Amino acid sequence: xxxxxxxxxxxxxxxxxxxxxxxxxxxxxxxxxxxxxxxxxxxxxxxxxxxxxxxxxxxxxxxxxxxxxxxxxxxxxxxxxxxxxxxxxxxxxxxxxxxxxxxxxxxxxxxxxxxxxxxxxxxxxxxxxxxxxxxxxxxxxxxxxxxxxxxxxxxxxxxxxxxxxxxxxxxxxxxxxxxxxxxxxxxxxx
Numbered sequence: 001x002x003x004x005x006x007x008x009x010x011x012x013x014x015x016x017x018x019x020x021x022x023x024x025x026x027x028x029x030x031x032x033x034x035x036x037x038x039x040x041x042x043x044x045x046x047x048x049x050x051x052x053x054x055x056x057x058x059x060x061x062x063x064x065x066x067x068x069x070x071x072x073x074x075x076x077x078x079x080x081x082x083x084x085x086x087x088x089x090x091x092x093x094x095x096x097x098x099x100x101x102x103x104x105x106x107x108x109x110x111x112x113x114x115x116x117x118x119x120x121x122x123x124x125x126x127x128x129x130x131x132x133x134x135x136x137x138x139x140x141x142x143x144x145x146x147x148x149x150x151x152x153x154x155x156x157x158x159x160x161x162x163x164x165x166x167x168x169x170x171x172x173x174x175x176x177x178x179x180x181x182x183x184x185x186x187x188x189x190x
Contacts (some may be wrong), residue, residue, distance in 0.1 A: 072098065079138075085185050089184060
């Protein structure tokens with residue numbers, strides 16, 4: 001029988017907060033490519049072994065920062081005005097405002113890079129933007145209200161829109177928010 005009692009020091013709340021704060025700060029300032037466990041440890045005032053004891057990778061750290069709202073601190077709720085296309089557009093414009101903010105495109109590109117190394121980051125990104133919860137809930141409401149076909153693929157629609165946002169974040173030139181809005185209006189037209 002495996003001993004389920006953890007050996008080693010108990011996880012310090014202060015150290016955890018310092019590590020997550022340092023991760024978020026360095027991620028915003030340097031991006032994913034230049035983010036290192038050594039740099040996080042130095043910034044947080046802890047040893048690398050402390051970080052590795054609690055998180056297996058920098059991707060896991062970023063995933064936790066995302067889950068706690070430390071990287072994208074906005075709650076992206078999809079309204080329900082009775083018009084699914086308008087409601088999704090309102091949500092989408094709110095999400096795309098990240099790209100228009102200073103360093104917003106770099107933030108999303110860094111998150112995409114992190115997601116390629118750690119699938120948890122990708123899952124947390126969708127959660128942070130409200131895709132799984134709010135968008136899926138609104139799409140189900142559109143089905144219930146007869147605005148969408150009864151067999152509309154809820155999860156796939158959410159992923160398609162998230163994919164369009166990600167692709168737009170990868171374009172380093174001027175972003176075309178209206179192109180994604182047109183795409184979503186097409187997806188939700190009957």
